[in-house]
Amino acid sequence: MTLTTDNPASKPVETRTPVLQARRLVKTFGQVVGLDGVSLELYPGEVLAIIGDNGAGKSTLIKCLTGAEIPDEGEIFLDGQPVHFKRPQDARSAGIETVYQNLAVSPALDVASNLFLGREERRKGILGSVFRMMDTKGMRKKAKAELAALGITTLQDVTVPVENLSGGQRQAVAVARAAAFGSKVVVLDEPTAALGVRESNQVLELIKNLRDRGIPVILISHNMPHVFEVADRIHIQRLGKRAATITPASHSMTEAVAIMTGAKRIGNSDE
Numbered sequence: 001m002t003l004t005t006d007n008p009a010s011k012p013v014e015t016r017t018p019v020l021q022a023r024r025l026v027k028t029f030g031q032v033v034g035l036d037g038v039s040l041e042l043y044p045g046e047v048l049a050i051i052g053d054n055g056a057g058k059s060t061l062i063k064c065l066t067g068a069e070i071p072d073e074g075e076i077f078l079d080g081q082p083v084h085f086k087r088p089q090d091a092r093s094a095g096i097e098t099v100y101q102n103l104a105v106s107p108a109l110d111v112a113s114n115l116f117l118g119r120e121e122r123r124k125g126i127l128g129s130v131f132r133m134m135d136t137k138g139m140r141k142k143a144k145a146e147l148a149a150l151g152i153t154t155l156q157d158v159t160v161p162v163e164n165l166s167g168g169q170r171q172a173v174a175v176a177r178a179a180a181f182g183s184k185v186v187v188l189d190e191p192t193a194a195l196g197v198r199e200s201n202q203v204l205e206l207i208k209n210l211r212d213r214g215i216p217v218i219l220i221s222h223n224m225p226h227v228f229e230v231a232d233r234i235h236i237q238r239l240g241k242r243a244a245t246i247t248p249a250s251h252s253m254t255e256a257v258a259i260m261t262g263a264k265r266i267g268n269s270d271e
């Protein structure tokens, strides 16, 4: 990490280019202000958590970053270049993969088919080009390799329909799908919300593996212990603004909650 301390306020200044950056995003819904000038930076090799009370603007922020909403004002940069996503497919094509809580997997399809959903590979030669036959064997082999690379050991058989898997295993498939195929950024919306303790721990390990493989992660979560376990930095949303960006080392969970609710204010907010 490149940090300098020679700015007037003698606060550390980040000199690296963020992988993904938002500058002063504004999004209104009629009279309701969803985002009120929010900035965010995601740096290479980090897990950035976004926390905030209900209605603080977490989902709206993520939607703007992933093409599901178009901000009214503000700018978004990917690898330092301005981007203007009009729909989720634009963000996906640019390498931003999002795993939403509910629509993450197709239950009737097997693990390998889910990993390759929308990117199916055809057989070589005339069987693929004319008869449009899928390269099922090849995709299964690659799916296994991808799961192994992510350290996912709970999915031995990639031919099992996803509806037969546990909640944690399904989430692992969804995350693996987002992480595969050279994605630049993975956004996870409440990935542990519906999971038990053991399954949550597996997903948290998976998030750490993604980061260790060089894929930065944005994690939205209401679960403070999970956030404090995996996040390198924590962006706190409050009333449509960034109230602060902290780290698990700089602040306690109690302080994070106090900032979230407005009981405590600190210097680096956009408010």
Ligand SMILES: Nc1ncnc2c1ncn2[C@@H]1O[C@H](COP(=O)(O)OP(=O)(O)OP(=O)(O)O)[C@@H](O)[C@H]1O
Pocket: 029, 032, 033, 034, 035, 052, 053, 054, 055, 056, 057, 058, 059, 060, 061, 237
């Ligand atoms: N499509 C929409 N139409 C109208 N208002 C909306 C819409 N989407 C979000 N809002 C409003 O914008 C504000 C921010 O909502 P948002 O869903 O981003 O918050 P959140 O932090 O994700 O909350 P939660 O934790 O409850 O999911 C809220 O006041 C919400 O009611």
